[in-house]
Amino acid sequence: MVVSICKLIENILNHNDVKSIEWIFVFACIWCIGGGFGEKDGKDYRALFSNWWKSEKGKVIKFPGKGTVFDYYIDIENTKLEDWNKMATGEVVASIDTTKSIQSYTVPTADTISAQYIMRQLVQINHSPMLVGLAGFGKTQIIKGLLNELCAMPNSEYIQ
Numbered sequence: 001m002v003v004s005i006c007k008l009i010e011n012i013l014n015h016n017d018v019k020s021i022e023w024i025f026v027f028a029c030i031w032c033i034g035g036g037f038g039e040k041d042g043k044d045y046r047a048l049f050s051n052w053w054k055s056e057k058g059k060v061i062k063f064p065g066k067g068t069v070f071d072y073y074i075d076i077e078n079t080k081l082e083d084w085n086k087m088a089t090g091e092v093v094a095s096i097d098t099t100k101s102i103q104s105y106t107v108p109t110a111d112t113i114s115a116q117y118i119m120r121q122l123v124q125i126n127h128s129p130m131l132v133g134l135a136g137f138g139k140t141q142i143i144k145g146l147l148n149e150l151c152a153m154p155n156s157e158y159i160q
Contacts, residue, residue, distance in 0.1 A: 004032040007127040008118070014125075016076045026061050027074045031118050035070070036132045046070060071110060073117065084110035087117075106145025112138065116146045123150070 008028040009021075018024055034049035050068035063069050063081060072081040088108035106112050119129040119142075131139040 001032050011121045011125045019079050023074045030069050084114045087113045115142045
């Protein structure tokens with residue numbers, strides 16, 4: 001977890017002019033420590049982690065009462081929290097070619113956007129991300145979506 005936190009911080013700092021390292025550190029800790037939590041035996045460990053983080057660690061960066069800490073990303077330019085759904089712009093949805101099968105797309109939701117963002121940050125510095133979850137949660141589709149995006153980049157170094 002510590003290595004992943006450091007790698008995520010490293011890549012974000014490499015690609016952004018950061019005004020406050022605290023924001024990036026909190027973001028990396030939340031995702032690299034609690035990002036793999038899920039629900040088991042009727043307990044939502046992700047929600048428990050979020051509640052714990054807000055009550056114990058929420059003094060530096062105050063998260064909104066609505067939702068969990070996983071529902072927000074750090075807008076680095078403005079040093080504020082934003083909902084992941086803000087990244088699901090109309091142009092992404094409008095660019096979907098409906099003649100292709102649904103398996104060809106990753107629907108931009110807060111969960112898919114956040115997972116792909118974290119994975120993209122780690123892949124860019126050759127640190128392997130790992131998705132965890134029960135069957136049917138969309139891990140394969142999220143990975144396919146990210147790989148399609150990376151392979152479509154001009155001068156992509158990724159194998160198609």
